[in-house]
Amino acid sequence: MTSVGHLVTVAFCLAASTQLALAQKAESPPDTMAARTLACTPCHGAQGEGTKDVYFPRLAGKPAGYLYNQLEAFKDGRRHYPPMNYLLAYLSGQYLKEMAEHFAGQHPPQETPAIPDVSQDVLRQGQAIAAGGVTAHQIPACASCHGVQFTGMEPGIPGLLGLRAAYISAQLGAFRYGTRSALEPDCMQEIAARLTEEDVKAVAAYLASLPGSPNAIPAKQGSWPLPFACGSEPQ
Amino acid sequence: MPNPHVGQFKALIGLAAILLCAVPVPSLAQDGGSNAEQVKRGEYLARAGDCIACHTAPTGKPFAGGLAMPTPFGTLYSTNITPDPETGIGKFTADDFYRVMHVGRMPDRGLLYPAMPFPSYTKVTRADSDAIFAYLMTIPAVHQPDRPNDLHFPYNNRSLIIGWRTLFFNEGEYKPDPKQSAEWNRGAYLVEGLGHCGMCHTPINALGGSSEAQAFQGGLIPMQNWYAPSLTSNKEAGLGDWSIEDIVDLLKTGRSKRGIVYGPMAEVVYNSLQYLSDADTRAMAVYLKSLGQGSPPPATTTTALQAESSLLLTLGKKIYDTQCATCHGTTGLGQPPDYPPLANNQSIEMQSAVNAIRMVLNGGYPPGTAGNPRPYGMPPFAQTLTDDEVAAVVSYIRTAWGNRGASVTAAEANQLRTAPLE
Numbered sequence: 001m002t003s004v005g006h007l008v009t010v011a012f013c014l015a016a017s018t019q020l021a022l023a024q025k026a027e028s029p030p031d032t033m034a035a036r037t038l039a040c041t042p043c044h045g046a047q048g049e050g051t052k053d054v055y056f057p058r059l060a061g062k063p064a065g066y067l068y069n070q071l072e073a074f075k076d077g078r079r080h081y082p083p084m085n086y087l088l089a090y091l092s093g094q095y096l097k098e099m100a101e102h103f104a105g106q107h108p109p110q111e112t113p114a115i116p117d118v119s120q121d122v123l124r125q126g127q128a129i130a131a132g133g134v135t136a137h138q139i140p141a142c143a144s145c146h147g148v149q150f151t152g153m154e155p156g157i158p159g160l161l162g163l164r165a166a167y168i169s170a171q172l173g174a175f176r177y178g179t180r181s182a183l184e185p186d187c188m189q190e191i192a193a194r195l196t197e198e199d200v201k202a203v204a205a206y207l208a209s210l211p212g213s214p215n216a217i218p219a220k221q222g223s224w225p226l227p228f229a230c231g232s233e234p235q
Numbered sequence: 236m237p238n239p240h241v242g243q244f245k246a247l248i249g250l251a252a253i254l255l256c257a258v259p260v261p262s263l264a265q266d267g268g269s270n271a272e273q274v275k276r277g278e279y280l281a282r283a284g285d286c287i288a289c290h291t292a293p294t295g296k297p298f299a300g301g302l303a304m305p306t307p308f309g310t311l312y313s314t315n316i317t318p319d320p321e322t323g324i325g326k327f328t329a330d331d332f333y334r335v336m337h338v339g340r341m342p343d344r345g346l347l348y349p350a351m352p353f354p355s356y357t358k359v360t361r362a363d364s365d366a367i368f369a370y371l372m373t374i375p376a377v378h379q380p381d382r383p384n385d386l387h388f389p390y391n392n393r394s395l396i397i398g399w400r401t402l403f404f405n406e407g408e409y410k411p412d413p414k415q416s417a418e419w420n421r422g423a424y425l426v427e428g429l430g431h432c433g434m435c436h437t438p439i440n441a442l443g444g445s446s447e448a449q450a451f452q453g454g455l456i457p458m459q460n461w462y463a464p465s466l467t468s469n470k471e472a473g474l475g476d477w478s479i480e481d482i483v484d485l486l487k488t489g490r491s492k493r494g495i496v497y498g499p500m501a502e503v504v505y506n507s508l509q510y511l512s513d514a515d516t517r518a519m520a521v522y523l524k525s526l527g528q529g530s531p532p533p534a535t536t537t538t539a540l541q542a543e544s545s546l547l548l549t550l551g552k553k554i555y556d557t558q559c560a561t562c563h564g565t566t567g568l569g570q571p572p573d574y575p576p577l578a579n580n581q582s583i584e585m586q587s588a589v590n591a592i593r594m595v596l597n598g599g600y601p602p603g604t605a606g607n608p609r610p611y612g613m614p615p616f617a618q619t620l621t622d623d624e625v626a627a628v629v630s631y632i633r634t635a636w637g638n639r640g641a642s643v644t645a646a647e648a649n650q651l652r653t654a655p656l657e
Contacts, residue, residue, distance in 0.1 A: 087600055
């Protein structure tokens with residue numbers, strides 16, 4: 001057998017094995033997190049950009065630690081939403097972490113916010129709360145934890161851009177009534193309990209009106225001090 | 236959290252008459268040995284019995300109880316089985332524990348509600364019961380008083396249990412069948428005893444009991460609205476025509492070339508079955524395969540061809556081709572074991588369409604197991620498909636490619652939209 005013969009044989013084997021690999025590949029799903037998280041996409045969008053339903057949040061670009069905390073909270077029921085509780089009940093923490101990292105790493109463009117259906121006065125009230133809090137009720141500014149650009153901070157504080165007013169308002173309500181809770185000390189639970197319904201409406205409308213930016217990535221951990229202890233954000 | 240025990244007031248899992256005989260129940264280790272060995276064996280057996288699933292509340296301490304179990308008769312709360320002397324089972328003796336397992340009676344002579352699967356656990360040997368008890372005595376004690384049950388009148392009267400027991404409870408350890416292999420008997424012992432598979436897979440009646448004659452024939456799990464398929468009929472989940480390897484894969488990893496577990500069965504695989512030894516899993520597979528009766532009738536396309544003319548199925552095919560075919564294939568072959576085949580899949584064709592409808596509505600992830608730690612998930616379509624569309628696509632899947640299921644209606648789909656998910 002000549003060396004050319006050997007080469008031909010080797011080449012044939014390679015081709016055969018490549019073909020075999022391709023054939024096998026065609027029969028099994030892609031080994032990607034995008035394929036493994038397909039179940040998330042009908043509600044959260046292919047890249048976690050959100051969907052038309054105003055109650056389903058954008059996931060893309062949120063800090064991985066925040067997303068992971070939410071997945072764990074859904075898994076063990078600290079955050080109550082049956083369709084999510086059901087989906088995650090029997091997945092490992094390690095896998096949930098991978099899912100969180102997958103969506104944290106997505107940066108699809110943000111949609112232009114809808115025109116707010118509240119008055120300018122209400123928007124101004126929302127802006128005042130978001131930027132300055134309500135001193136009389138010991139409510140800190142949203143910006144004091146979520147950042148002056150509301151982009152959040154790693155690892156556990158979410159950005160507030162690209163969310164719809166209905167979702168923000170529903171989450172503040174959920175914190176208040178205990179269907180959503182976070183790691184102790186659960187600062188959002190305390191804050192939500194101090195907000196009036198008008199406050200919630202105003203702050204939700206204001207935050208939802210802010211334009212997003214593809215560069216709106218969360219700040220690094222420890223970028224600013226927090227006004228109080230937060231179980232989701234070790235300091 | 237879906238829980239296979241919820242709502243289950245079940246009777247024994249009787250099988251066809253089993254003769255008294257001298258074949259010993261094969262067990263993992265011989266009795267005796269050091270206490271450490273016994274504890275280790277007890278931990279394994281507690282896994283096989285899936286004690287943790289009911290005796291641990293979400294976010295609660297392991298085995299400290301407090302899980303709410305809604306039943307058609309009211310809500311029961313599971314009990315603390317940690318060794319705390321005041322609130323747990325710290326004052327129990329091994330005799331007390333065996334009495335609970337074997338006859339469903341507490342040390343104070345009080346009778347247990349059959350949500351505790353003692354009608355199955357009665358088959359567990361004394362040595363295995365002692366090992367589980369020895370293990371439970373080594374876990375961290377948790378001081379947590381049991382929450383009182385909240386049962387409707389008249390079910391809050393425990394003396395009713397006496398009547399229930401007379402009708403539905405047969406006391407007695409597992410008696411091996413001398414005509415069967417040691418492996419088969421080991422499988423039967425695990426399936427009928429600690430595995431308490433009959434709690435879901437045997438139909439129950441209005442009194443919350445079940446009959447021996449109907450053992451493993453399948454039924455709707457009350458309060459949960461998942462259908463636990465028959466393990467005896469090959470038209471359902473009967474495993475008669477499955478290979479042992481596929482059954483083993485399903486039990487051990489949650490997925491197989493023939494199908495994948497979701498819903499309450501995902502819990503069982505996640506908390507219990509994935510931890511069983513290869514030998515025990517295989518033994519269960521051998522026994523389960525033997526329960527399958529007959530073969531499915533040969534597939535014919537007549538029904539499908541006739542039915543295909545209907546508007547429902549035309550719509551169903553359209554939805555299937557755009558929403559489902561990417562993963563499950565235009566001919567329903569799937570991409571096993573990650574995307575299950577839908578063609579010639581008993582759980583798609585079986586009489587109850589509940590599970591198929593629920594999967595379309597709610598999607599689902601198989602359990603994350605050592606054998607399949609990063610499972611692929613099925614997307615939920617409740618948000619994107621109307622009731623008519625869900626009915627159409629499920630009808631199509633149940634009748635296409637030689638499948639012999641029946642069509643479903645939009646009303647059935649609608650009813651399951653509001654079914655509890657936990």
